[in-house]
Amino acid sequence: MIAGLNQTLADLSRDENSYSYDYSRAVFQAxxxxxxxxDFGWAVFSPNAQLSHAHGTGETVAYDIDGEEQNNKLKFEAVDLTRLQLQPTLAFSLVPSFIPGEALNITASPRFACERIQSARISTQCGGGAELSFAQSFAANQGFLKLKASYENLGDNDRSLLQFNAALRF
Structure with a gap:
């Protein structure tokens, strides 16, 4: 469970107009x-189901335009995001690897997800995607290299990720 509160003070100037505001935001996520x-012996199959919900609210406490304070408070709609994700993963090792005595680990995961976003209107989108990763551990657990790529299409939203991680322990 994650909860957070954020307070932002900002001054913006553009051309002849200047704006300043005091903005607060609260987020709760569970x-x-x-x-x-x-374990099949040659590979490990790991089914995975995830359910998450996040709720966020915010309001502008005070703002002014060109130095004149406005009497109105701006209230932003609360936003709720609920996500269900099913992701079975197949992981296996290839031998030999780039480093003698170690194996290259590969994981492949198709993904099905549905998201429901509710604010002023309700939007529900479902779709699928996939994730593929390659990981190489160094001898005696001294570090690793990992490359991960994923793609997801939910309704009219496409999301892609390419991530590279490296660690070396001394």
């Missing part, structure tokens, strides 16, 4: 994960 695992 989730659950159910995961299993079955």
């Amino acid at each position: 989730g659950a994960v159910i995961e299993g695992s079955y």
Whole structure:
């Protein structure tokens, strides 16, 4: 469970107009994960189900335009985001790898997800995607290299990710 409160003070100037505002935002997020695992000997199959919900609110406490304070408070609509994701993962090792005595680990995961976003209107989008990663651990757990790529299409939203991680322990 994650909760947060954010306070932002800002001054903006553009051409002849200047704006300043004091903005507050609150976010609450909760989730659950159910995961299993079955070892085939040559690969490990791990089904995974995730459910998360986030709620956010915000309002402009005070603002002024060109130095004149406005008497109105701007209230932003509360936003709720609920997500259900099913992601079975198949992980296996390839031998030989780039480093002698170690194996290259590969994971492949198709993904099905549905998101419901509620603010002034309700939007529900479902779709699918996939994730593929390659990981190489160094001898004696001294570090690792990992490359991950993923793509997801939910309704008319496309999301893609390319991530590279490296760690070296001394």
